[in-house]
Amino acid sequence: MKKTVICAAVLAEAEKLIRRHQKYLSNLAAGIRRKERRSGISIPKTLLTPLYWSSDSGFNPYYVHAHAGGIAYAIDKALASSRYKPRPAAIYRVPKEGGGTREVSVFQVADNAVSRLTFQRLIEKNAKHLSARAYAYRRDLTVHDAVLHIYSDFYSKSRIFVAEFDFSKYFDSISHEHIRRVLRDRRFFLTERELRVIDAFLRAPALDADKYTRDTDKEREKGIPQGTSISLFLANVAAYPLDKKLEALGVGFARYADDTLIWGESYDIVCRAVNALEETASEMGVQLNFIKSEGISILCPETLAAEFRAKSAVSFIGYKIGPEIISFRERTLEQSKKWMSYLIYSNLLQEPKKGRLPIDRLAHGMDQDYLIMLIQLRRYLYGELRESQLRKYLARQTPLLRYHGLMSFYPIVNDEKLLKELDGWLLNSVHRALRLRGRLFQKAGVNFLPSPHNLPKSDLLKLTYRPGPGRLLDLRFPSIARVARLIRRASQTYGASAISNPKSNIYYPS
Numbered sequence: 001m002k003k004t005v006i007c008a009a010v011l012a013e014a015e016k017l018i019r020r021h022q023k024y025l026s027n028l029a030a031g032i033r034r035k036e037r038r039s040g041i042s043i044p045k046t047l048l049t050p051l052y053w054s055s056d057s058g059f060n061p062y063y064v065h066a067h068a069g070g071i072a073y074a075i076d077k078a079l080a081s082s083r084y085k086p087r088p089a090a091i092y093r094v095p096k097e098g099g100g101t102r103e104v105s106v107f108q109v110a111d112n113a114v115s116r117l118t119f120q121r122l123i124e125k126n127a128k129h130l131s132a133r134a135y136a137y138r139r140d141l142t143v144h145d146a147v148l149h150i151y152s153d154f155y156s157k158s159r160i161f162v163a164e165f166d167f168s169k170y171f172d173s174i175s176h177e178h179i180r181r182v183l184r185d186r187r188f189f190l191t192e193r194e195l196r197v198i199d200a201f202l203r204a205p206a207l208d209a210d211k212y213t214r215d216t217d218k219e220r221e222k223g224i225p226q227g228t229s230i231s232l233f234l235a236n237v238a239a240y241p242l243d244k245k246l247e248a249l250g251v252g253f254a255r256y257a258d259d260t261l262i263w264g265e266s267y268d269i270v271c272r273a274v275n276a277l278e279e280t281a282s283e284m285g286v287q288l289n290f291i292k293s294e295g296i297s298i299l300c301p302e303t304l305a306a307e308f309r310a311k312s313a314v315s316f317i318g319y320k321i322g323p324e325i326i327s328f329r330e331r332t333l334e335q336s337k338k339w340m341s342y343l344i345y346s347n348l349l350q351e352p353k354k355g356r357l358p359i360d361r362l363a364h365g366m367d368q369d370y371l372i373m374l375i376q377l378r379r380y381l382y383g384e385l386r387e388s389q390l391r392k393y394l395a396r397q398t399p400l401l402r403y404h405g406l407m408s409f410y411p412i413v414n415d416e417k418l419l420k421e422l423d424g425w426l427l428n429s430v431h432r433a434l435r436l437r438g439r440l441f442q443k444a445g446v447n448f449l450p451s452p453h454n455l456p457k458s459d460l461l462k463l464t465y466r467p468g469p470g471r472l473l474d475l476r477f478p479s480i481a482r483v484a485r486l487i488r489r490a491s492q493t494y495g496a497s498a499i500s501n502p503k504s505n506i507y508y509p510s
Contacts, residue, residue, distance in 0.1 A: 006079075006114070007072035013113040014068060017061035021049070038369055039351045040358035050106075052090035055212035058108035059090065071110045079114075082196055086111035087214055089206040089225055103172070105206040105225035112228060118197050119229035125189040130236055131243035136257040137232035144412055144496035146254045147319050147326060150261065151412075153252045154299065154323045161270045162314055163262040164294035165277060168287045170258035171231070172223040174238045175285030176202050179224070182237050201230050222285060242280040249273050256317045258286075263299070267308075270296055299323065319410070327415035333422075336406060340377060340426060347373035348433045352440040362441070365450050366465050370434065371475070377426075378478045381405050383501075387476050390486060398490045401499060407484045408501035411491040419481035427477060431457045 003011075025047065032043045050059070057063045064071060078084035089105035096102050107115060127140050135146035154160060167173075179202065183190060190198075205218040206225060224231045224238070235257045242260070246253045251264045251273045260277065264270045274296065281288055298308045299322070313322035320327040328336070347369045351357070361368045382390060383404025393399060407413070438453045452463055452475075463475040490499040 004072055004076055005117070006076050007068055009113040009117045010068045010072050010075075010110045011065060013116065014061040014065035014109050017109065018065060021061070034372060035351075038347065038358070038361065039354075039356045040360075041356065050092075052092070052106055052209040052212065055090055055209045056087070056108065056214060058087055058110065059106070061109050064109040075110060075114060079193065079197075082193075084114070084197065085200050086114070086204045088212070088216055088218075089204060089227070090209045090212055091206045092209075092227070102226065103206065104227035105204075107204070107225075107228050111204075114197065115201060115231075116229040118194060119233050122188075122190065122194060122230075122233045126233075129188060130240065131247060131255070133247075133253050134236050134239065134243055134255050136236060136255070138236075142497045142500075143256070143317055144491075144500065146256060146317060147321060147412060148496070150252075150254050150263075150314075150316060150321050151326050153263065154321065157265075157299075157323055159298050159300040160263050160265055160323075161267050161296060161308075162299050162311075163270050163274050163277075163296045164314060165260065165274065166289045166292045167258040167281065168289035168292075169223075170286055171226045171235065173284075173286045174224055174234075175222055175283075176220075178284050179234055179238055182240055187240065188237070198230060198234065201225065201228065202234075238284055239280070241283065242277065245276040245280060246273055249276065254316065259317055261314060261316050267296070319413075320415075325415045326412050327418055328410065328413065332410075333418075337422075337425070339380065341429065343373055343376045343380065344429055344433050347376070348430075348437045349440075352437055355444075357441055357444050357446065359446065362446070362448075362450050364467060366467070367434075367437075367450055367453060369437075370452055371465070371473075373430075374475055374478070379405070381407065381478050381480055382483055383408060385483070387474050387478065390483060394482070394486050394489075398486060398493055400494050401490070402502065403487050403490065403499055404501055405483065407480065407487045408499075409503070410484075411487045411496045411500040413484055414488060416481065419484050422480045426480065427457055427460065430477075431460065 028045065028047070032045055035043050053060045058071075075084065087108045089107045092104045092106050093101040094104055123138065127138055130138070132141075133146075133149070135141045135143065180199075182188075183195065183198070202224065203219045204225065205216060205220050207213065207216065207218075224234045239255060239258070239260075243253075243255065246262065249269060249272055251262055251269055253260065253262045253273070255261075262270060262273045262277070264273070278288060294311075294314075295309075298310045299312070299314065300310050301312060301323070313320045313325065313327070315321075315329045318329050318332050320329050378387070385393075385403070385405070402408075403411070413419070434453060438449050441449060451465065452460055455463070461477045463477070465473045465475050467473060487499065
């Protein structure tokens, strides 16, 4: 039987989720093996699956993959007869930066496939009709384009007025009638079938996994469900009138879903833009969060006196942007340091602090747990790049590659001072952990400690190790500043979207 477009989409969605689950299983098994080697004890394996998988077979990608033909046939018939209605979504809660949780709606696998297919068609037809300053969930524009647009407008200006206002529960509050009104006014290309699918997803309810049922009369009365592709298009549609008003005013702005930054050289024009923002929020049925919002301030150097509330940089979609720098947002920096600290602690100190000190980890002239920690840090910072490759690419022509690792998400960061400080912080953290690890082993009666114990910090930068005849391992310490220089150079040569991690354009405002 010929595979339909819907069937192919359902299979692709199921296979994506199966690969994700298998990667989790593989990482779990590898993590347990490492922990067993570090501790010298057997670790039980506990396999977890999402709670909603057990709520209904339609959430289980293995089941859906096995029955894709029949499921797709039923959806094709429902779409053709205008009776298609997605099954209720399951609620998945994720923590928000400022506390509390955000509800994500997880639709059944087949419904997610319909949503993704519809989104792809809608964005292909309508991307060029969206504002050039609306950067969310698009193929033609990326997060990096937004940051570079802001930076280029801020660059070398002694002062500029900026307005930073957050919406309150944007996705949860958007009026369905507002979305229908915008879609009806002929700005966008949509078929009647696509309009029916949009309306069906707008009305689809979301239920807690432990109370899930296919049969419910509940309908969503406002808001768009976070967690499904079609909502990404609708988030841009809802704010389209705001984009038009800001363009007409002539202010500088960038919008990523509900995250909007406005700027201008005149306080008056920025105030008028904020009035337009309030007016459009009312039309959308959304409120501005004045408690979380920064309001209007002057962006200027810290050394320059200002008659207004001043700041030297603004935060936008994971970045900190000023007239002279593109850097990490504070929260982003904290999360990265927290993960690197975890890699150091889990490998070097976790088991010794519990009194578990397997001597075989110190055999063969190298602390094997240090070796594993270094590999993990490199993978986090460099992706698949080896230290020798990184240095070669810096010394010669930078190749066109899809880079991975931390800096591949931030390919345009140019805050050299901060990057060098991060390098110093990382080296100090590892050196302190090594010293404490050495003391714990010595306290247990182990007096001979192999490399890299008792080495000065400077020697960690250029360490090598021979595990056997004819073998030499490069254990030179990784550098965040070094990989940032390479990826920034690659961005300048080929464009950020061509070399950055493909997932770097997936950003969910909190």
